Amino acid sequence: MKKVLIVYWSGTGNTEAMAKRLAQGVSDAGCEAVLKQPGEASAELVKEAAALAFGCPAMGAEVLEENEVEPFIAGLGSGELGAKALGLFGSYDWGDGQWMRDWVDRMKSLGAVVDGEGLIAHLAPDDEALTKCYELGRRLAGKAELNP
Numbered sequence: 637m638k639k640v641l642i643v644y645w646s647g648t649g650n651t652e653a654m655a656k657r658l659a660q661g662v663s664d665a666g667c668e669a670v671l672k673q674p675g676e677a678s679a680e681l682v683k684e685a686a687a688l689a690f691g692c693p694a695m696g697a698e699v700l701e702e703n704e705v706e707p708f709i710a711g712l713g714s715g716e717l718g719a720k721a722l723g724l725f726g727s728y729d730w731g732d733g734q735w736m737r738d739w740v741d742r743m744k745s746l747g748a749v750v751d752g753e754g755l756i757a758h759l760a761p762d763d764e765a766l767t768k769c770y771e772l773g774r775r776l777a778g779k780a781e782l783n784p
């Protein structure tokens with residue numbers, strides 16, 4: 637079974653709810669969803685996965701969480717990301733999603749094939765946001781199936 641690796645960080649559970657719904661979409665589409673925290677996700681796991689999803693809320697001033705997520709992302713290169721499908725997601729509050737636009741650009745510059753514009757939810761994801769997470773999971777599983 638193809639693996640979709642979902643690496644996420646969540647301080648108050650909003651991004652976690654997104655990750656879990658995304659994982660449901662992945663498994664309903666017939667792939668294995670592997671959920672990890674950034675500290676547990678080695679470059680090897682990233683390399684092995686057929687598709688990827690990374691989640692992090694807007695933190696600091698429109699940046700990624702700095703203790704776990706930032707070092708994890710900084711440790712990745714085109715070798716691990718390959719030309720693999722990558723979904724980015726996360727929750728925010730008072731901003732306008734700048735952290736996500738920056739993150740999408742950053743991952744594209746590393747060679748990742750980012751799905752859409754990144755999936756953002758205001759605070760706790762509502763039903764509509766959760767449905768988008770589920771659909772993203774299904775889409776990533778579909779792309780994983782095409783990955784040799």
Ligand SMILES: Cc1cc2nc3c(=O)[nH]c(=O)nc-3n(C[C@H](O)[C@H](O)[C@H](O)COP(=O)(O)O)c2cc1C
Nearest residue numbers: 646647648649650651693695696698728729730731
């Ligand atoms: C330290 C800190 C910094 C934050 N910085 C931003 C920010 O720059 N822009 C924004 O839109 N929201 C910001 N937020 C709000 C969080 O992104 C928001 O509460 C989000 O829902 C948290 O997701 P989580 O439950 O997955 O941790 C910040 C929250 C905290 C605690």
